[in-house]
Amino acid sequence: MDVQHAAYLFAIAVGFVSAGIVGSVWAIAMDEEPRLARLLDPNPTLMTPLRVLAIVFAAPTTILLDAFDDLIDRPLLGVPVLAAALVWSFFQGVFILTQVFGLT
DSSP states (O other): OOHHHHHHHHHHHHHHHHHHHHHHHHHHHHSSOOOGGGGGOSSOOTTHHHHHHHHHHHHHHHHHHHHHHHHHHOHHHHHHHHHHHHHHHHHHHHHIIIIISOOO
């Protein structure tokens, strides 16, 4: 495996781990899952900006879980959803590695 490919996989792993941590902490603290459907909440509160941040950072894991369900039921929809989860996780991992840890 080339070093560049390993870096891509590491960025994806960092994105998924951070998404899982954020989603778990939000679920424990607020007693609700950070699902994408909650972005359309008709009754915003003072916690709405924090909810949006939690949903955005936890999105790779929620999208991945939806992708696994779609891969079984509707494979033509599941593959693009799986690709979206991987891409989102990659960009989130790159953001964390470059902005938080200063890796280039």
